[in-house]
Amino acid sequence: DAGVIQSPRHEVTEMGQEVTLRCKPISGHDYLFWYRQTMMRGLELLIYFNNNVPIDDSGMPEDRFSAKMPNASFSTLKIQPSEPRDSAVYFCASSWATGYQPQHFGDGTRLSIL
Amino acid sequence: DAKTTQPPSMDCAEGRAANLPCNHSTISGNEYVYWYRQIHSQGPQYIIHGLKNNETNEMASLIITEDRKSSTLILPHATLRDTAVYYCIVSSAGGKLIFGQGTELSVKP
Numbered sequence: 001d002a003g004v005i006q007s008p009r010h011e012v013t014e015m016g017q018e019v020t021l022r023c024k025p026i027s028g029h030d031y032l033f034w035y036r037q038t039m040m041r042g043l044e045l046l047i048y049f050n051n052n053v054p055i056d057d058s059g060m061p062e063d064r065f066s067a068k069m070p071n072a073s074f075s076t077l078k079i080q081p082s083e084p085r086d087s088a089v090y091f092c093a094s095s096w097a098t099g100y101q102p103q104h105f106g107d108g109t110r111l112s113i114l
Numbered sequence: 115d116a117k118t119t120q121p122p123s124m125d126c127a128e129g130r131a132a133n134l135p136c137n138h139s140t141i142s143g144n145e146y147v148y149w150y151r152q153i154h155s156q157g158p159q160y161i162i163h164g165l166k167n168n169e170t171n172e173m174a175s176l177i178i179t180e181d182r183k184s185s186t187l188i189l190p191h192a193t194l195r196d197t198a199v200y201y202c203i204v205s206s207a208g209g210k211l212i213f214g215q216g217t218e219l220s221v222k223p
Contacts, residue, residue, distance in 0.1 A: 105157030
């Protein structure tokens with residue numbers, strides 16, 4: 001079975017540019033999560049969706065960040081405008097809705113803002 | 115803030131059992147204990163979870179104390195590929211995981 005698929009794997013762009021990260025969850029999973037990992041702050045939850053609806057976006061750092069889930073098989077995390085401090089590894093994860101189910105993570109997008 | 119406390123690092127000899135402790139003294143009755151690990155530059159990988167009974171799967175065993183205030187993850191025969199950061203997480207319904215700093219396990223030949 002295909003796992004969580006993220007693209008691109010690496011992104012290098014200049015400050016001020018718009019960045020779009022993409023995620024395809026595991027088919028049938030009802031929850032989708034976006035995380036950010038840095039050396040200073042570790043692994044942080046940014047936002048999560050249930051059945052394509054955002055449930056908790058309290059981890060989104062500021063208005064420059066936005067996330068959408070237009071359908072059950074696709075989600076995007078957008079940063080506009082990007083800043084050097086946004087450099088991090090961004091992970092997407094998905095899980096089943098029912099019960100206490102584990103999350104399955106993608107391989108991440110390594111983002112560098114110059 | 116994470117609700118768990120783990121040692122920052124541990125060493126283990128290859129082929130021996132690795133026992134990773136976790137303290138979660140403020141755990142609530144409806145909260146599970148989850149263990150994930152992260153091998154360098156990869157996404158976190160689910161290992162095991164439990165509520166109050168001990169659990170075992172093909173990867174590891176989870177021992178939870180009777181008062182549920184602490185647990186131990188056991189890798190019965192550690193290999194070099196088990197070198198990773200291991201996260202102990204307490205979570206209730208809704209699937210929101212809060213990762214702490216974890217334990218960096220180094221398996222040495």
